Amino acid sequence: MSSTLPGGIHDRPVAVIGSGTLGRRIALMFATRGGEVRIYDTSLAAGKEAVTYVEQNIDRVAATVEGGRPGRAIVTDDLSHALSGAWLAVEAVPERLDLKKQIFRRLDELAEPDAILASNSSSYASRQFIDHVRRPERVLNMHFYMPPVQNAVDLMSDGRTDPDVISFLRKELPGYGVHPFVALQESTGFIFNRVWAAIKREALRVVAEGVSTPQDVDAMWKINMGTPAGPFRMMDQVGLDVVLDIENHYAEENPGLPEGPRVLLEKYVAAGRLGAKTGQGFYDDYRENTGRQAGS
Missing domain, CATH: 3.40.50.720 (NAD(P)-binding Rossmann-like Domain)
Incomplete structure (x- = not known):
């Protein structure tokens, strides 16, 4: 070719x-x-x-x-x-x-x-x-x-x-x-996103099951991993509607995935809490920091 x-x-x-x-x-x-x-x-x-x-x-x-x-x-x-x-x-x-x-x-x-x-x-x-x-x-x-x-x-x-x-x-x-x-062969989620999908899905599951809160999961993540943001803050930046679309696609390919993470995301999306782009998501502090978040 x-x-x-x-x-x-x-x-x-x-x-x-x-x-x-x-x-x-x-x-x-x-x-x-x-x-x-x-x-x-x-x-x-x-x-x-x-x-x-x-x-x-x-x-x-x-x-x-x-x-x-x-x-x-x-x-x-x-x-x-x-x-x-x-x-x-x-x-x-x-x-x-x-x-x-x-x-x-x-x-x-x-x-x-x-x-x-x-x-x-x-x-x-x-x-x-x-x-x-x-x-x-x-x-x-x-x-x-x-x-x-x-x-x-x-x-x-x-x-x-x-x-x-x-x-x-x-x-x-x-x-x-x-x-x-x-990616050396076709892979849903490519390389890094396959790993990231598993992390955010399990983080969502922990909250969906009432084990913890988005804020505490993120706080622990930041302490243990040394990063400036945790999974929930990062999902807010991407947009929870986008995260939900991606999770639905993974579930279509693998019906055995847990439903709890998608149910939790659906709740936030239905309420218009899509993350940084709407001012509210898992966090509520975006409206007063819109400029900082957009350029972060």
Whole structure:
């Protein structure tokens, strides 16, 4: 299998599809080489918030990247414009398989012939949404965690991805301050997230069974592991609706997983307590610290 790899990438934009918690952080990292990142969102208001996030953080983050310099982010609700000239498109929309299939059909139709089409999906293998993609050799998972603090990235083939595309990304991504690791075979949850899923699921189970509270679990975690945040604070940052979507997907693949963690998450999501993005989740201290949390 062979395909033309994208050329002149430092003079070409990157498109990020979705302006949510991770979309804006992905955009921030690709703006660290002085180029343009185009954030596509059907909600221009949400997209403008993402641009503001990039503008507030780009000077600091670009200074941590070797050879980095601040670029810029723009928002558009025109997918054709977002993709025009882009060497890379990163999908960062909610974890709904039907939505991802629609997005990748359009990316395949509208992107440049040499563009790499990547999904930030944390629970779906890219193999599952290439039904209507004509160039599956250019598609793969590129899963980010929580940049600019957690900068590891999983790369995983859709089963037909050109190996040269993966090699190309392994070479180029560190230049944007992110560090790729390749899953050697298809794996729901990739590498680190498989381990993390088990940790957060058991933490949720401990609380669902009334053994402890989110705050005490986190306090013990911080003492024993020496980290600034525990599992519940980290789930709040990701968004409890996203965490629930991921848990539901794992449960579809493995019906034997305990139900308690999902029931607990459903309670919070039904109450509109989605975490930092709504001001309340397992913690209630986000409203007075919105700016600090967003840039943490």
